[in-house]
Amino acid sequence: MKELKEIYRSLGISEQVFTIGEEILEGLRERFDRIDEIAQIGQLKVLKAMQENQVGEACLLGTTGYGYNDIGRDTLEKVYASVFHTEDALVRPQITCGTHALALALMSNLRPGDELLSPVGKPYDTLEEVIGIRPSKGSLAEYGVTYAQVDLLEDGSFDYEGIRKAVTPKTKLATIQRSKGYATRPTLSVERIGELIAFLKELKPDILCMVDNCYGEFTELREPSEVGADMIVGSLIKNPGGGLAPIGGYIAGRRECVENAAYRLTSPGLGKEVGASLGILPAFYQGFFLAPTVTASAMKSAIFAACLYEKYGFACFPDSKASRHDIIQSITLGSAEALEAFCQGIQAAAPVDSYVTPEPWDMPGYDAKVIMAAGAFVSGSSIELSADGPLKPPYNVYFQGGLTWPHGKYGILKSFQSLVDRGLVLC
Numbered sequence: 001m002k003e004l005k006e007i008y009r010s011l012g013i014s015e016q017v018f019t020i021g022e023e024i025l026e027g028l029r030e031r032f033d034r035i036d037e038i039a040q041i042g043q044l045k046v047l048k049a050m051q052e053n054q055v056g057e058a059c060l061l062g063t064t065g066y067g068y069n070d071i072g073r074d075t076l077e078k079v080y081a082s083v084f085h086t087e088d089a090l091v092r093p094q095i096t097c098g099t100h101a102l103a104l105a106l107m108s109n110l111r112p113g114d115e116l117l118s119p120v121g122k123p124y125d126t127l128e129e130v131i132g133i134r135p136s137k138g139s140l141a142e143y144g145v146t147y148a149q150v151d152l153l154e155d156g157s158f159d160y161e162g163i164r165k166a167v168t169p170k171t172k173l174a175t176i177q178r179s180k181g182y183a184t185r186p187t188l189s190v191e192r193i194g195e196l197i198a199f200l201k202e203l204k205p206d207i208l209c210m211v212d213n214c215y216g217e218f219t220e221l222r223e224p225s226e227v228g229a230d231m232i233v234g235s236l237i238k239n240p241g242g243g244l245a246p247i248g249g250y251i252a253g254r255r256e257c258v259e260n261a262a263y264r265l266t267s268p269g270l271g272k273e274v275g276a277s278l279g280i281l282p283a284f285y286q287g288f289f290l291a292p293t294v295t296a297s298a299m300k301s302a303i304f305a306a307c308l309y310e311k312y313g314f315a316c317f318p319d320s321k322a323s324r325h326d327i328i329q330s331i332t333l334g335s336a337e338a339l340e341a342f343c344q345g346i347q348a349a350a351p352v353d354s355y356v357t358p359e360p361w362d363m364p365g366y367d368a369k370v371i372m373a374a375g376a377f378v379s380g381s382s383i384e385l386s387a388d389g390p391l392k393p394p395y396n397v398y399f400q401g402g403l404t405w406p407h408g409k410y411g412i413l414k415s416f417q418s419l420v421d422r423g424l425v426l427c
Ligand SMILES: *Cc1c(COP(=O)(O)O)cnc(C)c1O
Pocket: 097, 098, 099, 100, 124, 126, 177, 179, 180, 181, 212, 214, 215, 235
């Protein structure tokens, strides 16, 4: 298409890179059709939940002060519960991020003397301090909650024998991380999560199963709560916020679990009854409404990136053919120059701060310099097009997001062009 090529050229994409992209897309039609189908079903699920729970104009207004009788907040929680097939949900701007939501779910459902089990290996970095794997003020360990971990086997499968040994009468809660996060293990499909939960419940019927659902929402037809999870937990500046939520987290699950979390978030005796929504509700509702198609855009962007970079010899994880259960794409770029060039390309493609050049910096908590590209409307949002990576071998970049597929595509082509212009890829 002449106009498309023209506007790409005006945005710094050469005809050659444009053509490479178009060729790759030719081979992706079927997969993209399948993603669109999942998005279509997700969209209708959300719409149906909004209709059945009678979302009305009054729901968009919000409250101040204590926030008693906040019909918009309470209805939104019903909408989440309907979509995720749970008894209840807590969806609040007072939950500041994904880590906070996870900490809240854990700390409110565990008591001194209980043991927490991760049967899927090391949890997400920030949870190490929540649990007390790395000693930290206020950790679960400080409150007398112990922790056990069973790693995945070499081939990524569950270590059922190890799990059988690790489950004791003290084991109260199992935490299961759906997304690989920044580890190199496969992301768990909802089906596999269901198998693991069934195994755990057979060993100990009263064990609570919590799924860290970050980056997984709407990537499949079902959520982990439909295969036995007692709680699913996530961040609203990732998939379910649809790019519009400027803050927030959610916990959806069994009534008792959600109630415990609400008493911990606010106060014993108050629970879900307080927590003013201020002016946030339109963004929460509209973001959730957009989440299925926004997630589909991010999925397409991840697959397109894997296909493009793999073709030019870069190892991709997951690889271009793998089935996907989250929106994160890792690419092994092999040199600091390539990592910087990639991130600078993503940054240059952004709607906000496109004119700045990301530089590696010493980020607290990391043992190497880190480079980050993010030109987002919502600070730190990783459902928006973003990339980051530590400056150490093998120079992996972690790439995710893309509110729209055209933007995701452009961002990836721009990153590739940036490598081509520096002679870091031959094509
Ligand atoms: C992002 C993420 C978290 C933590 O969320 P923050 O909002 O960054 O605190 C936890 N687990 C996984 C798998 C994540 O991807």
